[in-house]
Amino acid sequence: MQPEQLIEARELAAGYEGRPAISGVSFALRAGERMALLGPNGGGKTTLLRALLGELPPLTGELEVRARCATVPQTERSQLDYPVSALDVAAMGSLSRLPWWRRPGRRERASALAALERVGLGDRAGETFGELSGGQRQRVLIARSLVQEARILLLDEPFSGLDRPSSESLEALIGELAGEGRALMIATHDLEQARRSDSVLCLNRRQIAAGPPEQALTLEVLEATYGGTIVELPGSEHRAILPPHHHHH
Amino acid sequence: MLEPLQDEFMRRAIAEMTLIAVAGGALGCWVVLYRLSYAAESLAHSIFPGLVLAAIAGAPLLLGGAPAVVVAALAIALATRVPGVSREAAVGVVVTTLFGLGVLLALSPDSPPGIQQVLFGDILGPSDGDLAAAAALAILVTATLLALHGRLLAAGFDRGAARSLGAAPAATETALLVLLGLAIVVAVQGLGNLLVVAVFVGPAAVARQLSDRIGPMIPIAVATAILAGVAGLYLSYYAGTAGGASVALAIVVAYLLSLPAAHIRGLPRGENRAPAEATIS
Numbered sequence: 001m002q003p004e005q006l007i008e009a010r011e012l013a014a015g016y017e018g019r020p021a022i023s024g025v026s027f028a029l030r031a032g033e034r035m036a037l038l039g040p041n042g043g044g045k046t047t048l049l050r051a052l053l054g055e056l057p058p059l060t061g062e063l064e065v066r067a068r069c070a071t072v073p074q075t076e077r078s079q080l081d082y083p084v085s086a087l088d089v090a091a092m093g094s095l096s097r098l099p100w101w102r103r104p105g106r107r108e109r110a111s112a113l114a115a116l117e118r119v120g121l122g123d124r125a126g127e128t129f130g131e132l133s134g135g136q137r138q139r140v141l142i143a144r145s146l147v148q149e150a151r152i153l154l155l156d157e158p159f160s161g162l163d164r165p166s167s168e169s170l171e172a173l174i175g176e177l178a179g180e181g182r183a184l185m186i187a188t189h190d191l192e193q194a195r196r197s198d199s200v201l202c203l204n205r206r207q208i209a210a211g212p213p214e215q216a217l218t219l220e221v222l223e224a225t226y227g228g229t230i231v232e233l234p235g236s237e238h239r240a241i242l243p244p245h246h247h248h249h
Numbered sequence: 250m251l252e253p254l255q256d257e258f259m260r261r262a263i264a265e266m267t268l269i270a271v272a273g274g275a276l277g278c279w280v281v282l283y284r285l286s287y288a289a290e291s292l293a294h295s296i297f298p299g300l301v302l303a304a305i306a307g308a309p310l311l312l313g314g315a316p317a318v319v320v321a322a323l324a325i326a327l328a329t330r331v332p333g334v335s336r337e338a339a340v341g342v343v344v345t346t347l348f349g350l351g352v353l354l355a356l357s358p359d360s361p362p363g364i365q366q367v368l369f370g371d372i373l374g375p376s377d378g379d380l381a382a383a384a385a386l387a388i389l390v391t392a393t394l395l396a397l398h399g400r401l402l403a404a405g406f407d408r409g410a411a412r413s414l415g416a417a418p419a420a421t422e423t424a425l426l427v428l429l430g431l432a433i434v435v436a437v438q439g440l441g442n443l444l445v446v447a448v449f450v451g452p453a454a455v456a457r458q459l460s461d462r463i464g465p466m467i468p469i470a471v472a473t474a475i476l477a478g479v480a481g482l483y484l485s486y487y488a489g490t491a492g493g494a495s496v497a498l499a500i501v502v503a504y505l506l507s508l509p510a511a512h513i514r515g516l517p518r519g520e521n522r523a524p525a526e527a528t529i530s
Binding site for chain 1: 282284396397398399400402403405406407409410412413414415416417457460461462463466
C-alpha cells in the first residue's frame with residue numbers, strides 16, 4: 001500500500017489579482033516523500049508554495065492539502081539584527097495553538113527546546129538567531145515547523161549559501177524528517193540534489209514535468225524549465241544549469 | 250535633589266513625563282524593530298494643523314490631535330497608492346502638505362500667543378485632563394503590548410511566514426500603528442509637535458544598544474525614558490531651559506552614552522557585521 005497523499009493538485013492555476021502566475025500544476029505529495037521543486041527565478045516556485053500554505057486560493061483547478069503545512073523560508077538580512085534567540089524563533093511555532101492574547105509560555109518553550117534538540121541545536125538555544133551560521137538558521141526554522149506540528153514542510157532554497165558540510169548535514173536531516181513520515185517540498189537550484197530526491201516538479205509558469213527524477217529530468221524538460229541555459233560539463237556526463245542569479249559554485 | 254519636588258508643578262510634570270515615558274519607551278521598542286521611526290515622525294508632524302485649530306479654539310490639544318491623526322493616516326494610506334510614487338516620497342508629500350497647512354494657520358492673525366506650546370510642548374503645565382489621558386495611555390499601551398507580545402515578535406521577525414504561524418501580521422501591525430497614533434496625540438501635549446518623536450525612538454535605540462533580546466529591551470527603554478525625562482525636567486528647573494527640549498536633549502545624551510557600552514559588548518551591528526553574513530542571498 002502506498003503512503004497517504006498529503007497534497008493533491010489537479011490542473012491548479014494560482015496567481016495574483018486574478019492573473020495566473022502558474023497553471024496546469026498536477027501532482028501528489030505523499031507522506032515520507034522529498035519532492036524537489038525546480039524552476040527559474042520568476043518561474044512560479046514561490047507562488048506554488050504560497051498556494052500550498054493557503055495564502056493564494058486556486059484560480060482554477062483543485063488543490064487539496066490534507067495536513068498542516070509549515071514554511072521554512074530563506075533568512076532575510078533584516079532578521080540577522082532581530083533581537084531574538086534560537087529558542088524564541090522555534091517557540092513562534094506554537095502561536096497558532098495559543099489564544100491571541102497569550103505569548104509562548106513554559107510549556108511552549110519546552111517543546112521549542114525539544115525541537116531544537118531534534119535538529120541538533122539543543123546547545124545553541126540561547127544564542128542570537130542572527131549570530132548562528134546559515135545552516136544553523138535553517139535548522140532553527142525547521143525546528144519552528146516541528147513546533148507547529150506540521151507534517152508538510154515547504155523549504156525555500158534551504159541550501160542556498162551553505163558550505164558543503166552544512167549542506168550535507170541539512171540534507172541528512174531532511175532525509176530523517178522524511179523517514180518520520182513527513183512530506184517535504186524543497187525549492188532548489190541544485191540539479192544534483194534534485195536527482196537524489198524522491199520526486200521532482202519542474203515549473204516555468206506552467207508545469208513542465210512531475211515524477212521520479214530519473215524519468216522527469218530529461219534534457220528537454222530542463223531546457224523547457226530553464227529556457228535553454230543548460231551547459232554540458234566537459235569530460236563528464238553531468239549537465240549544469242545556469243539560471244539567472246545563480247549562487248552556487 | 251529633592252528641592253524641585255517641593256513644587257506642585259514639578260511633581261505634576263514628573264508624573265506626566267513618567268506616564269508618557271512608560272508608553273513611549275515600551276512602544277518605541279516595536280517602532281524601532283518594525284522600522285517605523287520615520288512613520289512616527291511623519292504622523293507627529295501631520296497632526297500639526299489639528300493641534301493649531303484646537304489651540305485657536307482654546308480646546309484641549311487632544312480634541313484637535315485625535316481627528317487629525319485619523320486624517321493624516323488616511324492621507325498617507327491614499328498617497329502611497331498613487332502609482333509610480335514610492336512610499337517614502339508619498340509620505341513626505343503628505344507630511345509637508347499638512348505641516349505647511351498647520352504653519353499657515355499658526356501664523357494667521359487669529360492665532361493665539363500660545364502657539365509655541367503646540368510646537369515645543371508644555372511638559373511643565375499638564376492639566377488634570379492631560380494627566381488622566383497620559384495615565385490611560387500608559388495602561389492601554391502596556392496591556393496591549395503584553396497581550397500581543399508573541400504575535401508582534403513573530404510578525405516583525407518573519408512577515409512572510411507570519412500568517413501560517415497564526416501571527417495575523419496585518420491585524421498586529423494595524424494595532425501597533427493605532428497605538429502609535431494614540432500615543433503621539435497624547436504625548437504631544439507635553440513634548441510638543443517637533444520633539445515628541447524623541448521619546449518613541451531615543452530610549453528604544455538606547456535599549457537596542459544595551460541588549461540583543463526583546464525581553465530586556467522593553468524595561469531598559471522604559472527606564473531610560475523615565476530617567477532621561479526626569480533629568481530633563483531637573484535641567485529645565487535649574488537652568489531655566491524649555492521643558493520639552495531639555496527632555497529631548499537628555500534622551501540624546503543617553504543615546505550617546507549607550508554607544509560605547511554596545512561597543513564594549515562587541516555586538517555586531519548593521520554594516521559592521523562579519524563578512525560571512527553578507528553572502529546571504
